[in-house]
Amino acid sequence: xxxxxxxxxxxxxALVGCTAVPASADDAAARLAEQVLRKxxxxxxxxxxxxxxxxxxxxxxxxxxxxxxxxxxxxxxASRARSAVRYPQNAVLIGDxxxxxxxxxxxxxxxxxxxxxxAPSTPRGGNCYACHMLAPTEVxxxxxxxxxxxxxxxxxxSTDAAKTLYQKIYNAQAFVPCSVMPRFGHNGWxxxxxxxxxxxxxxxxxxxxxx
Amino acid sequence: xxxxxxxxxxxxxxxxxxxxxxxxxxxxxTLQEIQKYRQMLQEGNPAELSELRGExxxxxxxxxxxxxxxxxxxxxxxxxxxxxxARLPRYFEDAGKVQDAESRLVHCxxxxxxxxxxxxxxxxxxxxxxxxxxxxxxxxxxKGEKIDAPLSHPEEARMYSTGxxxxxxxxxxxDFGCSSCHSLEGxxxxxxxxxxxxxxxxxxxxxxxxxxxxxxxxAVWTMERRLIDCFRQMRWPEPDYLSDAIVALEVYLQRQxxxxxxxxxxxxx
Numbered sequence: 001x002x003x004x005x006x007x008x009x010x011x012x013x014a015l016v017g018c019t020a021v022p023a024s025a026d027d028a029a030a031r032l033a034e035q036v037l038r039k040x041x042x043x044x045x046x047x048x049x050x051x052x053x054x055x056x057x058x059x060x061x062x063x064x065x066x067x068x069x070x071x072x073x074x075x076x077x078a079s080r081a082r083s084a085v086r087y088p089q090n091a092v093l094i095g096d097x098x099x100x101x102x103x104x105x106x107x108x109x110x111x112x113x114x115x116x117x118x119a120p121s122t123p124r125g126g127n128c129y130a131c132h133m134l135a136p137t138e139v140x141x142x143x144x145x146x147x148x149x150x151x152x153x154x155x156x157x158s159t160d161a162a163k164t165l166y167q168k169i170y171n172a173q174a175f176v177p178c179s180v181m182p183r184f185g186h187n188g189w190x191x192x193x194x195x196x197x198x199x200x201x202x203x204x205x206x207x208x209x210x211x
Numbered sequence: 212x213x214x215x216x217x218x219x220x221x222x223x224x225x226x227x228x229x230x231x232x233x234x235x236x237x238x239x240x241t242l243q244e245i246q247k248y249r250q251m252l253q254e255g256n257p258a259e260l261s262e263l264r265g266e267x268x269x270x271x272x273x274x275x276x277x278x279x280x281x282x283x284x285x286x287x288x289x290x291x292x293x294x295x296x297a298r299l300p301r302y303f304e305d306a307g308k309v310q311d312a313e314s315r316l317v318h319c320x321x322x323x324x325x326x327x328x329x330x331x332x333x334x335x336x337x338x339x340x341x342x343x344x345x346x347x348x349x350x351x352x353x354k355g356e357k358i359d360a361p362l363s364h365p366e367e368a369r370m371y372s373t374g375x376x377x378x379x380x381x382x383x384x385x386d387f388g389c390s391s392c393h394s395l396e397g398x399x400x401x402x403x404x405x406x407x408x409x410x411x412x413x414x415x416x417x418x419x420x421x422x423x424x425x426x427x428x429x430a431v432w433t434m435e436r437r438l439i440d441c442f443r444q445m446r447w448p449e450p451d452y453l454s455d456a457i458v459a460l461e462v463y464l465q466r467q468x469x470x471x472x473x474x475x476x477x478x479x480x
Contacts, residue, residue, distance in 0.1 A: 032369065033376035033459075040456030044448035052383045052447050059381045066379050067390065110384060113443040115336045115436075130400045142400045144392065180392075182385040189384050 030064065048112060062178035074177035081174035081186065085167050088192040093162040093199055100201025101135075101208065103194055104128035110189070126169070126190060126198055131181070134201070135208035145181060152203040152210040162199055169195045245402065258347055258424035258476035261339075261431045265348025268341055274324025283319035285312070285349065294356035296349045297473050300462050302364040309370045311461050313435050314453040316345055332452060336439075338430035343422075346433045350422050350475040357472055358418060360465040367462065370455070374463030377456060378408070387445035389460070403480060408467050418468035420477025427480055434461055 041053065058077050061069055069077060087093070102125065109124025128134060131144035134151075155161040167174050170185030170192075184190040190198075201207050269280045285295035286303070300311040306318055313335075320331035335342040362368050381388035389408070392400060396407045406417035422433045432440075438457050442449050450456045 029372040029376050033373045033380065036373050036455045036459060037377065037380075037450075040450040040454035041448050042451050042454075048448045055380075055382045059386060062386075063376075063380045063382075063388065067394070110446050111443050112446070112448045114449060115439065116443060140401045142398070142403075144395065144398045144400065144405070180386075180390075182387070187384045187386065 043114070044112075052112065058173060058178075058183075065178070067178040067180065069178050077173055077177035078175070081171040081177075081183070082167070084186055085170050085174065086185065086192060087166070088196050093159070093166045093196050094157060094203060095193060095196035095198075095200045097197070097200035097204040097207040099194075100197035100199070103190070103198055104134060104201055124189065126184060126194070128198070135211070137208060148202060148209065150210055152205060152207065155203065157203050157205070162203060165199050165202060166195055169198055242399075242404065245404070256424055256476060256478045258422075258431050258478065261344045261347040261424070262351045262476065263348075264339075265344035265346070265351075268345055269348055274320065274326045274330070276323065276325035278324050280316075280319055280323060280345075283316070283323060285315055292349065292352040294353050296353035296475075297356040297358050298360060300367075300370070300458050300465065301361050302366045308455075309364075309366050309458055309462065311434070311453075311458045312346055312349055313342065313433055314458060316342070316349065317453060335452060336436055338428070343431050343433065346422055347431045347476050350473070353473045354475070355472060357470055358415070358465055358468050359470070360462060362462075362466065370459045370462040371466055373455070374459035374461070377460055378463055383446045385446050387447075389441065389445075391445075408464055411467065414464065414467035415469075415471030418464055419471040419474045420479070422475055423477035423479045425479050431476055432479075 037053065038049075041049070044053065055063065058080065061073050061077060065073065088095075104126055105128075106123055106125025107127035107130055108118065108122045111118040111122075128148075129138060129141050131142045133141040133143070133147035133149050136149050151165075155165070169190075171183040172179040172181035173183060182189060185192060185195050202209055204210070272279050282289045284290075284303075284305075285292065286298055286301045287293075287295045296312050299315065300309050302309050303315065303318070305322075306315075310318060317328065317331045320326045321328060324331075332342065334340045337343075360367075362371055378389045378393075381391065392398075392405050393408045395405075396410050396413065398405050398407070407413040408417075421437060422431050423437075424431050435452060435457050438460055439449050439452070
């Protein structure tokens with residue numbers, strides 16, 4: 001599984017190497033931006049502010065360092081991420097790949113909008129296809145993240161493989177600090193059970209990802 | 212001669228093969244097809260209707276003052292429209308702040324035509340709103356002009372650095388910020404090509420096309436409409452229309468696209 005981590009880091013490094021990113025922010029500019037943002041979001045409730053806009057330490061660091069944290073900060077982010085991973089109560093890390101397949105396609109849910117409102121009951125998922133190639137039959141797959149086609153064929157279904165993948169989906173920043181991938185489990189966007197279903201979708205030999 | 216040509220063809224084939232290996236053949240093909248579709252649409256862009264209606268609104272007496280907008284100063288002097296949109300946002304002495312095309316337009320509707328803010332911005336985000344038409348018209352008046360928003364005033368510089376901070380700012384349940392999707396070159400969400408606003412040429416190509424007719428929406432979307440929708444997609448609350456956060460982001464993006472030749476109104480998915 002070290003190979004997988006190495007691969008992800010290499011992809012991350014290659015991506016970062018492509019563009020010149022401006023130097024990290026000075027704190028005065030960041031403070032001013034916070035004031036401007038608060039004023040501009042005058043319609044946001046305090047609950048919305050706290051859950052959608054207020055930053056945790058990781059978000060603040062990644063913003064400040066333009067997603068390229070210096071080694072010390074990166075190590076802190078990764079260690080925070082690792083220690084906060086929670087597993088399903090039934091300890092099953094490889095769930096139902098069919099349920100995972102559905103979650104991989106759902107890109108709705110959790111939106112706040114008065115211009116384009118979304119029904120509160122709208123399902124939310126992992127929206128994996130927005131950024132990753134998965135089943136080779138789905139051509140409308142994004143390219144922000146690496147292709148995951150044949151993932152299970154590469155890494156197998158051992159407990160180690162499943163655990164590493166589970167951690168990656170739960171909080172990708174345990175492996176790639178300031179990865180642009182959402183921390184699906186850490187932020188409570190997906191439940192541990194749903195993450196296990198996604199693990200199955202990627203690893204199960206019967207899943208279309210591995211066909 | 213033929214041999215030479217064959218030689219060149221072989222090199223091209225080799226380069227193509229290498230390129231395909233790198234980028235994946237299917238990707239390139241998909242993007243080509245999308246480009247073709249866009250080109251087809253561009254030949255008959257429905258935004259032209261909006262542009263015509265905008266011109267009519269601009270030159271018609273309206274509001275409590277029964278005045279036209281023809282004396283509106285968009286930064287190059289009263290009534291000077293050619294190239295004005297391409298040089299926005301900018302600082303306006305009379306407003307005491309940096310304004311983009313939309314906030315300046317609303318300023319003129321209020322000060323010249325005597326409308327309230329509510330009257331001027333009514334239904335601004337809906338298809339066929341007056342704002343949509345007027346902004347399409349103003350942007351079209353900059354066709355062929357180079358994007359060049361000024362940064363010399365201290366307020367403009369402040370808005371630029373604020374916009375840059377906001378661009379990289381991440382928060383919310385998906386940890387998103389503008390930079391999550393718009394700081395990598397040549398990427399897509401599903402089949403939708405993403406502008407990379409760090410990379411100059413990509414920023415230029417995309418900013419030159421806004422405002423744009425959106426086929427999926429059946430309407431022209433202004434830059435503010437586009438940016439506010441990004442907040443929805445990031446799962447943040449929506450910023451207020453004409454608010455400083457949006458204008459600041461525009462200052463940053465226009466600066467990244469400096470020198471691009473305006474082609475708006477464009478056409479998008």
